[in-house]
Amino acid sequence: MSKTKKLIITLVSISLVLIYCLINDPSREITLTLGLYAGSSWDVPNGESYQVIDQAIQKFEKKYPNVKIEYKSGIMKDDYSSWLANEITKGTTPDLFMVLSSDFNTLSSIGILKDLNRLIKEDQIDTSMFYQSALLAGNNSSQYALPYEINPTIMCINHDLLTKENIEIPSSDWTIDDFYKICTQVTKDTNHDKSIDQYGCYGFDWKDAIDCYGLNIFEEDSCHLDKKEVKEALSYLTKINELSKGYQISSEDFDQGKVAFCPLTFAQYRTYQPYPYRISKYTSFRWSCIPMPGTKTNTVTTHLDTSLIGMSSQTKHSQMAWEFLKMLTMDEDIQQSLLNNSKGASPLKKVMLSKKTKEILDTDTMSNASLNQDVLNNLLENTIVEPKFKEYESILEKADYLINQALDQGTIDNDLNKIQKKLENEMK
Numbered sequence: 001m002s003k004t005k006k007l008i009i010t011l012v013s014i015s016l017v018l019i020y021c022l023i024n025d026p027s028r029e030i031t032l033t034l035g036l037y038a039g040s041s042w043d044v045p046n047g048e049s050y051q052v053i054d055q056a057i058q059k060f061e062k063k064y065p066n067v068k069i070e071y072k073s074g075i076m077k078d079d080y081s082s083w084l085a086n087e088i089t090k091g092t093t094p095d096l097f098m099v100l101s102s103d104f105n106t107l108s109s110i111g112i113l114k115d116l117n118r119l120i121k122e123d124q125i126d127t128s129m130f131y132q133s134a135l136l137a138g139n140n141s142s143q144y145a146l147p148y149e150i151n152p153t154i155m156c157i158n159h160d161l162l163t164k165e166n167i168e169i170p171s172s173d174w175t176i177d178d179f180y181k182i183c184t185q186v187t188k189d190t191n192h193d194k195s196i197d198q199y200g201c202y203g204f205d206w207k208d209a210i211d212c213y214g215l216n217i218f219e220e221d222s223c224h225l226d227k228k229e230v231k232e233a234l235s236y237l238t239k240i241n242e243l244s245k246g247y248q249i250s251s252e253d254f255d256q257g258k259v260a261f262c263p264l265t266f267a268q269y270r271t272y273q274p275y276p277y278r279i280s281k282y283t284s285f286r287w288s289c290i291p292m293p294g295t296k297t298n299t300v301t302t303h304l305d306t307s308l309i310g311m312s313s314q315t316k317h318s319q320m321a322w323e324f325l326k327m328l329t330m331d332e333d334i335q336q337s338l339l340n341n342s343k344g345a346s347p348l349k350k351v352m353l354s355k356k357t358k359e360i361l362d363t364d365t366m367s368n369a370s371l372n373q374d375v376l377n378n379l380l381e382n383t384i385v386e387p388k389f390k391e392y393e394s395i396l397e398k399a400d401y402l403i404n405q406a407l408d409q410g411t412i413d414n415d416l417n418k419i420q421k422k423l424e425n426e427m428k
Contacts, residue, residue, distance in 0.1 A: 030067045030320055032068070038077070039077055040344075042268070052341055060327055067320055080100065088112060101137065108144040108388075111313055116146070116322075137304070141388075146328075149347070150306050150345045151345065158260050158286075159286040161259075179201075179261070180240060187244060199259045200259070200260050201259065201261040204240065206233075212233060212236075213232070213233050214298040237407070266376075268343075270343045271343050290375065332351055332354075358373045399419070
């Protein structure tokens, strides 16, 4: 080999080493961008929406002094999808960003989100630390996002109404049969003016009824509205709705103590239990929450909303972004702080089973039958995982319109097959 070639190879080698050292220089300042929205993920009052994020940033920047994390404040949740889409179009996608459940299927399908499987494997992350349904909310064949906060649906019970009617408060393993029976018992004309003024349930819809059976009726290219269990679930809903003789039960009826049951999210439960929010909400009766009803053969009955955080597939700082993503979603101190300051639940089992969480739930409690830690943990272990395909949200929206229309017209039995064919045509 000539001296000239040797010199060129040596210079190239030195250049590569210098470039590597420059890139990996721990003193080189790195700026990570974070995309997030203001306020609560669950549409309840939250005046300190950035508090936990700022706490995590402070902790991370102390651990990695060469890293600075920036985010734009003031983006409202309703505007967030449009803002993120605009950032993606401009080529300025944040390194890490919140992922709305309505956007996840699309973002994971078109390559915007980084596949986290390799990073999880390399760091030997034990993903069983998360509640399974929360983890799966960020999985679409691969893990594209991690759960940051979760919010299950639970059933609120009017204790005073059931006590007045000498009806035993349901246990956490109650069924849709029990639910319908109690609705039948409480729906009546209490002042004998020939008009019903006490009702079974407000806000229980067709999706809740199907969840009682633990059903996922949508797949990427088909739906299953013709299942026997779907027809049973919708039959229960029809019978419950018929009890009120055409009267449209409202949230005001529930607030005034005239309704026995109302599905609420965990965040609503926590918001409206303690002072001062209860001054303007649910003040006239004692109430508490238990899991949604199931069936004799099914206990997976509860819908779970999950707030996700993902990493841009185009980030130039994947290792640092990954470290911060782990801190936001896996650091028990950060997650405990999130539970303390927000109204949702943590996706980490250890946090939800911690002594501090028990104290928080006990503080929220207004009656002995309120949602306790063990019941909540069992509920979170048994939640329904929504389908993961790109068109799911639009198909669900169309199904919601068509099924509600058929329920309102009293033609659901005859219309189910037609609705199924319409939706499957949309999927093709």
